[in-house]
Amino acid sequence: MSPDRRESRRQPRSGAVFEGRSVPKGRRRLRGWSWMLAPALGFFLAFWLLPFVRLIVMGAGPDNNTGIAGYWMVLTHEQYLSSLMSTLLLSIAVSVSAVLIAGFCGYFLARHQFPGKSWLLSMLTFPLAFPGVVVGFLVIMLGGRQGALAQLSLWATGERWTFAYSLTGLFVGYLYFSIPRVIMTVMAACEKMDTSLEEAARSLGANTRQVVVDVIIPAIRPALISTGAICFATSMGAFGTVFTLGTRINVVPIAIYGEFTNYANFAMAAALSVILGLVTWISLFFARRLSGEYVGGGA
Amino acid sequence: MTTASVRRNGRRGMFYWQLAFTLLICLFMIVPVVMSVTAGLTENYFVGLSSGLTTRWLVEVWNLYAQSIWLSIYLALSCLGVTLVLGIPAAYGLLKSQKRWASLVEELLLMPVAVPGLATALALLLAYGGFRGFRSSWLFILVGHVLFTLPFMIRPVLAVMQSINVVKLEEAASSLGARPVQRFLSVVLPNCTSGILAGALMVLTLSVGEFNITWMLHTPLTKTLPVGLADSYASMRLEVGSAYTLIFLMMILPFLIVVQWLGQVMTRKASARVS
Numbered sequence: 224m225s226p227d228r229r230e231s232r233r234q235p236r237s238g239a240v241f242e243g244r245s246v247p248k249g250r251r252r253l254r255g256w257s258w259m260l261a262p263a264l265g266f267f268l269a270f271w272l273l274p275f276v277r278l279i280v281m282g283a284g285p286d287n288n289t290g291i292a293g294y295w296m297v298l299t300h301e302q303y304l305s306s307l308m309s310t311l312l313l314s315i316a317v318s319v320s321a322v323l324i325a326g327f328c329g330y331f332l333a334r335h336q337f338p339g340k341s342w343l344l345s346m347l348t349f350p351l352a353f354p355g356v357v358v359g360f361l362v363i364m365l366g367g368r369q370g371a372l373a374q375l376s377l378w379a380t381g382e383r384w385t386f387a388y389s390l391t392g393l394f395v396g397y398l399y400f401s402i403p404r405v406i407m408t409v410m411a412a413c414e415k416m417d418t419s420l421e422e423a424a425r426s427l428g429a430n431t432r433q434v435v436v437d438v439i440i441p442a443i444r445p446a447l448i449s450t451g452a453i454c455f456a457t458s459m460g461a462f463g464t465v466f467t468l469g470t471r472i473n474v475v476p477i478a479i480y481g482e483f484t485n486y487a488n489f490a491m492a493a494a495l496s497v498i499l500g501l502v503t504w505i506s507l508f509f510a511r512r513l514s515g516e517y518v519g520g521g522a
Numbered sequence: 523m524t525t526a527s528v529r530r531n532g533r534r535g536m537f538y539w540q541l542a543f544t545l546l547i548c549l550f551m552i553v554p555v556v557m558s559v560t561a562g563l564t565e566n567y568f569v570g571l572s573s574g575l576t577t578r579w580l581v582e583v584w585n586l587y588a589q590s591i592w593l594s595i596y597l598a599l600s601c602l603g604v605t606l607v608l609g610i611p612a613a614y615g616l617l618k619s620q621k622r623w624a625s626l627v628e629e630l631l632l633m634p635v636a637v638p639g640l641a642t643a644l645a646l647l648l649a650y651g652g653f654r655g656f657r658s659s660w661l662f663i664l665v666g667h668v669l670f671t672l673p674f675m676i677r678p679v680l681a682v683m684q685s686i687n688v689v690k691l692e693e694a695a696s697s698l699g700a701r702p703v704q705r706f707l708s709v710v711l712p713n714c715t716s717g718i719l720a721g722a723l724m725v726l727t728l729s730v731g732e733f734n735i736t737w738m739l740h741t742p743l744t745k746t747l748p749v750g751l752a753d754s755y756a757s758m759r760l761e762v763g764s765a766y767t768l769i770f771l772m773m774i775l776p777f778l779i780v781v782q783w784l785g786q787v788m789t790r791k792a793s794a795r796v797s
Contacts, residue, residue: 234757256614256615256618256619257619258614258615259611259612259614259615259618260611260615260616260619260627261615262607262608262611262612263608263609263611263612263615263672263676264612264627264630264631266608266668266669266672267630267631267633267634267669267672270646270650270665270669271633271634271642271645271669272594272630272633273649274636274645274646274648274649274650275633275641275642275645277645277649278641278644278645278648278668279647281648290562325546325547325578327540327543327544328543328544328547329755331540331541331543332544335537335540335541337541338532343545343548345546345782346548346552347544347547347548347551349778350555351775352727352731352777352778353731354731354732354733354748354751355733355734355765356733356748356751356752356755357731357770360558360755360763360764360767361554361555361558361582362554363755364554364557364558364561365554365557369567369568369760371553371554371557381724399554402547402550402551403551408621431536441656445678446664456636459638460637460638460639460640460641460734461638462638462639462733462734462737463733463734463737463752466733466737466752467752467755467756476638476640479640479641479644480640480666480738483644483738489648492644493648495643496638496640496641496644497641499638499640499641500636500637500638500641503636503637504633504636504637505638505640507602510635514780
């Protein structure tokens with residue numbers, strides 16, 4: 224810290240010292256280096272915070288058709304409430320299923336060594352980098368009109384079965400990009416976990432179910448909840464997948480997009496975005512508090 | 523048979539059940555990718571592989587969308603440049619400032635990641651959409667990308683700075699007479715290379731794949747790769763969309779391989795340091 228001290232000695236005596244109190248050490252350090260933060264903070268203030276504050280204000284403005292304030296419309300009108308509810312339910316369903324499925328796989332992969340494991344792991348986790356649009360296209364590959372299921376069912380029953388262009392397709396898509404993330408988190412948590420606990424439980428006669436319920440799940444619970452919250456937030460805010468699957472699916476991001484581009488109803492688009500942002504921010508904040516992990520939604 | 527061996531057999535059976543389940547999930551992840559790659563290389567997907575393999579769809583994608591691919595590369599590199607210039611000093615500032623302040627600032631800078639891209643884009647459009655020149659240039663998209671990727675540069679750099687005890691290194695340097703700027707450039711920066719590298723890879727991958735913000739901010743003249751992808755999925759034949767996806771996969775694959783390799787090297791280093 225010596226250079227800081229030298230600098231402050233060179234500076235003219237500030238008011239704080241005249242009053243007989245020295246500046247607290249933390250403040251002095253902050254003053255010395257806060258300018259390094261200035262470019263990033265300035266950029267953030269100009270291009271995110273100010274525009275977003277404006278968005279919050281616009282959300283209180285009147286709706287184009289009814290003249291009712293945007294936020295109040297979202298909370299009282301069936302059309303918006305139903306899309307909010309279906310998005311919430313879909314995201315909860317996705318995060319619970321992803322944690323169950325990928326938690327199981329992640330635990331298995333963390334505990335066993337076998338030939339080809341690293342290949343299996345890379346194949347399970349590389350879709351992490353796919354944008355939502357690509358995931359949507361992959362769902363069409365599975366369940367679209369020329370998809371795998373349609374071809375199979377055509378061969379077996381003579382009909383084309385599709386699920387891609389509905390909430391089911393969206394569920395499959397969100398599950399697709401949630402699974403790699405959960406697997407990685409669960410594997411990391413299991414590797415940190417003390418294996419002797421598990422061995423002790425087994426040697427005391429606990430069966431597999433008891434070991435899982437009483438030892439493993441409590442040990443990795445924070446990781447499970449936080450990764451679930453991240454999947455939830457990602458599914459709430461995701462736009463690319465549903466955009467590819469078709470804009471008739473009634474979820475909040477599509478509602479925002481529709482209000483903005485089709486009806487130029489800026490107050491409603493702003494109100495919906497702010498509410499959606501609040502939900503995803505709270506769940507990610509909660510996830511970070513639980514795990515200290517630094518991840519956000521992206522797809 | 524003794525109870526112990528029964529239990530052992532039971533556990534081996536469990537192993538195969540679990541392996542089978544994991545393989546099933548792996549199939550779910552891989553089958554659509556393989557299907558898409560095959561579709562991009564077959565003459566006619568409706569007929570099937572028997573129609574023959576071809577690269578004509580790849581060529582067609584290149585003719586139609588080469589500009590969007592170049593713009594994405596250009597955008598990703600510019601985004602990397604800006605996040606380096608903004609992010610590395612910011613990480614250093616966070617390291618040096620009081621803990622309470624630092625966590626507040628970090629929380630703020632993370633907002634564009636925590637809030638859906640659609641909301642960020644809408645806020646940007648409503649605030650700056652009126653500036654015609656800015657709105658129609660690629661810089662508008664660059665702003666969105668920088669907001670979204672900046673935390674992913676700051677975080678790994680800050681983590682490395684915290685782990686290598688920068689304060690001690692700097693004390694040593696200043697006792698040898700190095701001035702603050704000199705210390706930052708010749709002592710702090712070279713010691714953070716691994717964090718900068720990890721952040722840079724993340725920023726490039728995220729920027730190349732970003733869709734939510736970009737879709738709202740793009741104009742017909744500033745289409746990026748993912749925007750072009752959405753466009754081709756909506757309006758082109760399945761083979762063209764697949765071929766385009768194939769090009770995208772080939773573009774991000776090197777990044778992913780390097781990230782994985784870097785992760786392995788880092789864990790090996792870390793375990794070597796522990797033992």
